[in-house]
Amino acid sequence: xxxxxxxxxxxxxxxxxxxxxxxxxxxxxxxxxxxxxxxxxxxxxxxxxxxxxxxxxxxxxxxxxxxxxxxxxxxxxxxxxxxxxxxxxxxxxxxxxxxxxxxxxxxxxxxxxxxxxxxxxxxxxxxxxxxxxxxxxxxxxxxxxxxxxxxxxxxxxxxxxxxxxxxxxxxxxxxxxxxxxxxxxxxxxxxxxxxxxxxxxxxxxxxxxxxxxxxxxxxxxxxxxxxxxxxxxxxxxxxxxxxxxxxxxxxxxxxxxxxxxxxxxxxxxxxxxxxxxxxxxxxxxxxxxxxxxxxxxxxx
Amino acid sequence: xxxxxxxxxxxxxxxxxxxxxxxxxxxxxxxxxxxxxxxxxxxxxxxxxxxxxxxxxxxxxxxxxxxxxxxxxxxxxxxxxxxxxxxxxxxxxxxxxxxxxxxxxxxxxxxxxxxxxxxxxxxxxxxxxxxxxxxxxxxxxxxxxxxxxxxxxxxxxxxxxxxxxxxxxxxxxxxxxxxxxxxxxxxxxxxxxxxxxxxxxxxxxxxxxxxxxxxxxxxxxxxxxxxxxxxxxxxxxxxxxxxxxxxxxxxxxxxxxxxxxxxxxxxxxxxxxxxxxxxxxxxxxxxxxxxxxxxxxxxxxxxxxx
Numbered sequence: 276x277x278x279x280x281x282x283x284x285x286x287x288x289x290x291x292x293x294x295x296x297x298x299x300x301x302x303x304x305x306x307x308x309x310x311x312x313x314x315x316x317x318x319x320x321x322x323x324x325x326x327x328x329x330x331x332x333x334x335x336x337x338x339x340x341x342x343x344x345x346x347x348x349x350x351x352x353x354x355x356x357x358x359x360x361x362x363x364x365x366x367x368x369x370x371x372x373x374x375x376x377x378x379x380x381x382x383x384x385x386x387x388x389x390x391x392x393x394x395x396x397x398x399x400x401x402x403x404x405x406x407x408x409x410x411x412x413x414x415x416x417x418x419x420x421x422x423x424x425x426x427x428x429x430x431x432x433x434x435x436x437x438x439x440x441x442x443x444x445x446x447x448x449x450x451x452x453x454x455x456x457x458x459x460x461x462x463x464x465x466x467x468x469x470x471x472x473x474x475x476x477x478x479x480x481x482x483x484x485x486x487x488x489x490x491x492x493x494x495x496x497x498x499x500x501x502x503x504x505x506x507x508x509x510x511x512x513x514x515x516x517x518x519x520x521x522x523x524x525x526x527x528x529x530x531x532x533x534x535x536x537x538x539x540x541x542x543x544x545x546x547x548x549x550x551x552x553x554x555x556x557x558x559x560x561x562x563x564x565x566x567x568x569x570x571x572x573x574x575x
Numbered sequence: 576x577x578x579x580x581x582x583x584x585x586x587x588x589x590x591x592x593x594x595x596x597x598x599x600x601x602x603x604x605x606x607x608x609x610x611x612x613x614x615x616x617x618x619x620x621x622x623x624x625x626x627x628x629x630x631x632x633x634x635x636x637x638x639x640x641x642x643x644x645x646x647x648x649x650x651x652x653x654x655x656x657x658x659x660x661x662x663x664x665x666x667x668x669x670x671x672x673x674x675x676x677x678x679x680x681x682x683x684x685x686x687x688x689x690x691x692x693x694x695x696x697x698x699x700x701x702x703x704x705x706x707x708x709x710x711x712x713x714x715x716x717x718x719x720x721x722x723x724x725x726x727x728x729x730x731x732x733x734x735x736x737x738x739x740x741x742x743x744x745x746x747x748x749x750x751x752x753x754x755x756x757x758x759x760x761x762x763x764x765x766x767x768x769x770x771x772x773x774x775x776x777x778x779x780x781x782x783x784x785x786x787x788x789x790x791x792x793x794x795x796x797x798x799x800x801x802x803x804x805x806x807x808x809x810x811x812x813x814x815x816x817x818x819x820x821x822x823x824x825x826x827x828x829x830x831x832x833x834x835x836x837x838x839x840x841x842x843x844x845x846x847x848x849x850x851x852x853x854x855x856x857x858x859x860x861x862x863x864x865x866x867x868x869x870x871x872x873x874x875x876x877x878x879x880x881x
Binding site for chain 1: 578581602604605606609610611660662666667669705707709712715717755757759760761762763764809810842843844875876878879881
């Protein structure tokens with residue numbers, strides 16, 4: 276009887292493990308949604324940072340270690356976006372599969388044409404410059420396609436039996452993105468060349484896609500909080516260029532932006548940089564749609 | 576180092592030791608069952624702050640109880656460290672075990688007739704169980720317990736030859752609690768950490784033979800601290816700490832300290848601190864001191880300590 280009980284327990288345990296799902300952990304919600312679009316129900320998904328949180332400053336909580344210890348895939352933005360916390364979690368997870376060189380280590384930036392790669396010497400006097408280039412690439416839909424394709428390739432490598440599903444899901448996502456792009460094309464056209472101010476360099480890829488002209492940043496240098504002298508210069512720049520909108524993420528303090536906007540005769544537009552950055556924005560395409568259409572209305 | 580080991584070396588510069596290797600160890604990264612092993616010289620995982628390097632402290636200096644019980648440079652040794660992460664109750668637990676050549680570093684003026692760590696039982700051993708729990712997405716708590724034991728050189732006279740000390744067992748036991756709050760969306764601007772730690776130093780009773788006078792501790796000592804730090808803006812933090820410890824160097828006379836400080840971060844890579852501390856007891860007149868501290872980071876961006 277005892278042996279039968281043991282067998283039953285062992286069988287149940289085996290059944291749980293035999294779900295065949297890949298355990299995927301991503302650093303951001305955007306990667307998580309793109310992985311979900313491609314992986315569907317063949318993957319079990321977790322993400323570390325939230326969409327309304329600055330991904331540079333995630334706390335390396337031990338509870339994240341438990342998630343990563345069981346992961347088959349660790350997908351991250353790269354280009355030092357997660358430099359403040361990723362190594363602590365990877366070391367704590369003690370999971371060879373997701374360490375550098377492991378089968379599940381997926382640096383998504385390797386599939387992206389990176390911009391803002393510094394040329395020449397860089398040092399701390401330039402602020403928190405990312406020496407490998409600007410990591411906020413997911414806000415360009417072309418890069419969204421590249422990320423999804425990278426997930427399809429990785430999932431197929433680790434789970435060849437799901438290759439057809441991954442290919443089908445990838446095609447469906449690309450089609451949905453193409454339909455959405457047609458829908459927001461008029462808004463996109465109205466943005467071309469419009470001057471705006473951004474808080475951080477995180478909108479550079481988005482600006483490349485929408486062709487808005489970022490004439491200044493609230494941060495004097497990447498990662499350095501705005502100083503009074505910089506803000507005074509920024510007001511002058513906004514007046515000179517006619518910039519009427521300051522775009523910022525929900526995790527920055529908008530009091531300073533409101534003050535500058537009032538002095539420059541502009542308005543502040545809080546845009547979600549990531550999936551989950553606002554309630555109801557639960558997928559990648561919704562985030563792009565929300566940002567493009569909102570910005571188009573704001574610059575009219 | 577290679578696919579199986581990581582190497583870490585920490586070189587410190589201090590008035591006390593000059594340029595010295597604080598820690599240097601190999602970490603085996605591919606052991607089965609999620610076990611992590613380190614081999615080398617490292618800070619013992621006893622208490623909350625002993626393994627924190629000074630520049631990463633939330634306060635200006637180490638709490639008095641750590642300075643008095645573990646030494647001004649912390650408790651460290653050369654040996655083996657093993658760690659295993661557990662989650663039998665659904666939250667994070669980690670068991671850390673160490674075996675080192677000795678329990679901390681003895682005063683260089685103390686000379687024993689023979690090395691005190693010639694037997695396995697006299698080496699330094701420590702165990703720490705960390706328990707970490709997310710209370711919400713924004714708040715978490717860690718409650719941990721530690722114990723360390725080993726023989727230490729204690730002063731004695733009448734030993735003959737050049738010996739000035741004997742080896743006596745000392746055990747350290749403690750508990751620490753850390754509460755953290757950081758709202759995810761406003762996390763750049765607001766945060767709170769509250770931490771308390773209590774340590775007890777248990778000293779073995781040495782039976783001095785005839786003609787030998789034991790001058791080491793003949794009682795046990797306890798101490799602890801409570802500190803809190805609140806972030807008021809992206810660049811500024813305010814903190815305060817209360818320390819109380821039965822000071823072994825003053826025969827157990829209690830030392831009490833109250834301090835407050837202001838931290839200003841011009842950027843992520845530099846920190847300026849101004850503080851004031853009032854210290855009383857431990858057999859000396861009360862005094863106050865003003866503290867200034869500047870910290871800056873060079874080289875690649877380091878992970879943010881948690």
